[in-house]
């Protein structure tokens with residue numbers, strides 16, 4: 001790729017490559033970096049650009065770090081202190097802001113995700129992140145998508161400033177409890193550092209008369225015995241208490257020359273089931289206790305959690321589309337918030353008689369709902385599945 005940017009900065013970006021591979025930046029984290037999850041030897045400049053789903057559509061985004069040096073020693077992380085294989089590179093705020101501006105003027109990127117290793121503490125590092133984006137917003141007048149990491153130990157005023165400058169900020173818990181976090185990252189403190197920062201961010205957002213960045217967190221899933229019930233209980237608490245916009249779940253993947261290099265990779269399907277469950281907690285009015293955990297607090301990998309719940313609870317007691325309230329409709333596989341609202345509205349003027357009527361209301365796959373619903377007290381005709389036909 002030929003670009004007109006400062007050569008030193010472009011070289012640094014090329015050497016850094018996809019340094020934020022395991023840190024999602026947008027609204028479709030599972031598809032964000034799928035193509036990049038294949039290890040390769042050669043790096044090129046395009047590796048620092050990811051296609052990310054943002055609130056205003058899919059965009060190419062510069063995902064990078066202020067520095068790849070770090071004084072902490074999180075067991076899973078390629079940037080941990082003392083790891084010889086990591087090339088340590090650092091941007092000055094001016095330099096990074098300039099290369100971003102060059103890239104966005106050349107239409108190579110339209111958005112920034114900025115993270116960092118920690119050097120001289122979280123406060124100093126956070127200042128560098130903020131300084132970089134101050135230049136991008138104020139000197140270069142960039143108004144597009146910016147997602148910033150908040151460093152462990154950052155001060156309340158820094159969080160406020162970051163939330164003014166960005167569209168989204170991440171305060172990553174990494175583990176769902178102090179015990180799990182200590183097993184992942186011995187120098188991070190769950191309550192006094194990370195939960196406290198999330199609470200500050202929640203308060204700042206609640207009390208601000210102005211629009212501020214949304215708040216997200218991320219968990220490293222499956223390296224240290226953490227269970228789905230632990231991860232989702234903490235996610236639920238954050239949705240309810242600090243107004244978390246979303247939780248990211250990053251299936252653990254071992255990195256060579258780290259203490260966790262011999263641990264097994266966690267199946268991406270686990271990540272997927274956690275996202276499905278997390279949305280049930282956030283958008284569908286479910287509580288953690290509703291989720292169908294099996295096997296010592298984990299979800300089944302082979303079935304959508306909503307369908308697993310419906311198989312246990314609705315096959316013998318189906319929901320009548322003519323009578324059910326919104327919460328009951330949201331329990332039905334295939335019916336989401338928009339579908340439930342469309343049913344309630346349509347019911348005021350006419351009867352909903354069959355699956356075709358549901359489809360006309362915008363419910364894309366009403367056959368998913370079919371085993372769990374009634375129309376005016378009558379079950380819809382069931383289509384035989386391929387499995388049923390074969391046997």
Ligand code: SF4
Pocket residue numbers: 070071072073074077078079080081116117118185
């Ligand atoms: S603080 Fe961040 S960059 Fe540093 S070792 Fe831990 S996870 Fe890696």
